[in-house]
Amino acid sequence: MTAFDKNSVRNxxxxxxxVCLFCAFLTALAAVLLKSRQDTNTAYDRNxxxxxxxxxxxxxxxxxxxxxxxxxxxxxxINLSDGKQIxxxxxxxxxxxxxxxxxxxxxxxALSADADVAGIKRMTKLASVFEVFGTEPDNTLKKIxxxxxxxxxxxxxxxxxxxxxxxxxxxxxxFYDHKETPGLGGEVDNPKWQSLWKxxxxxxxxxxALRVIKSAGKETVxxxxxxxxxxxxxxSRSVSEMIRFWLGTNGYFNYLRRMQHTAAGKD
Ligand SMILES: Cc1cc2nc3c(=O)[nH]c(=O)nc-3n(C[C@H](O)[C@H](O)[C@H](O)COP(=O)(O)O)c2cc1C
Numbered sequence: 082m083t084a085f086d087k088n089s090v091r092n093x094x095x096x097x098x099x100v101c102l103f104c105a106f107l108t109a110l111a112a113v114l115l116k117s118r119q120d121t122n123t124a125y126d127r128n129x130x131x132x133x134x135x136x137x138x139x140x141x142x143x144x145x146x147x148x149x150x151x152x153x154x155x156x157x158x159i160n161l162s163d164g165k166q167i168x169x170x171x172x173x174x175x176x177x178x179x180x181x182x183x184x185x186x187x188x189x190x191a192l193s194a195d196a197d198v199a200g201i202k203r204m205t206k207l208a209s210v211f212e213v214f215g216t217e218p219d220n221t222l223k224k225i226x227x228x229x230x231x232x233x234x235x236x237x238x239x240x241x242x243x244x245x246x247x248x249x250x251x252x253x254x255x256f257y258d259h260k261e262t263p264g265l266g267g268e269v270d271n272p273k274w275q276s277l278w279k280x281x282x283x284x285x286x287x288x289x290a291l292r293v294i295k296s297a298g299k300e301t302v303x304x305x306x307x308x309x310x311x312x313x314x315x316x317s318r319s320v321s322e323m324i325r326f327w328l329g330t331n332g333y334f335n336y337l338r339r340m341q342h343t344a345a346g347k348d
Pocket of ligand 1: 234261262263265266267310311312313314315316317
């Protein structure tokens with residue numbers, strides 16, 4: 082039997098190749114085995130953000146109390162072109178991903194440069210929103226939570242905008258994913274800045290009136306304006322544009338109109 086020649090190029094390459102192959106196999110195996118746990122954790126994180134947007138996040142959230150509160154939250158699939166609800170399984174509505182729907186030929190469409198103020202290129206035709214109800218026996222609508230996303234300075238920012246049941250007054254804004262600089266654009270996560278959104282109005286008649294302004298420290302008095310983040314004009318403008326996009330007719334305009342009519346008892 083010939084001895085294994087450690088110095089031969091051929092043997093070195095074949096050992097390296099085998100090690101690489103083995104490592105690739107282990108990585109792929111781990112990815113497959115952990116996929117369902119990863120999906121569960123992603124869904125849990127998303128639920129936590131929805132509760133934050135609804136103002137219902139418990140002090141010590143855990144799987145049990147989050148699931149309990151979620152019994153009063155209904156994910157609703159809507160058609161954005163007319164704002165009408167479409168039937169969908171709870172799970173499908175809950176897991177609906179507007180970004181991948183937007184990328185698909187069937188469920189998305191390309192935005193013109195003029196329309197694309199949120200910097201997202203393609204838009205979904207459908208959306209999944211969350212309607213939050215009171216606990217029994219008070220099962221009236223308490224909040225409407227709308228997912229949104231758009232380009233910030235450093236990458237896509239994703240969050241939820243929560244409305245009071247009048248579908249007109251903002252109750253909360255929250256971001257769960259962004260790449261803005263901590264201390265600058267990252268201040269979108271600061272509860273103090275987020276509190277400026279509470280009570281602001283989205284529309285003046287049919288006009289989208291809500292905007293983030295650069296007020297240079299002046300007290301904001303208009304119910305349609307939110308003071309921008311100082312030192313983060315670009316992020317502030319991006320958030321303003323993406324919110325205005327999602328409040329528009331490509332976004333939730335028709336759905337919110339329907340909800341306003343329902344709240345006013347007109348339907
Ligand atoms: C390293 C670095 C990171 C920055 N990050 C942000 C950011 O996340 N958001 C933002 O709007 N501006 C950011 N800026 C600042 C912008 O370049 C720009 O100066 C700022 O938006 C102007 O805001 P102001 O008019 O309120 O001063 C950053 C600048 C530097 C040098």
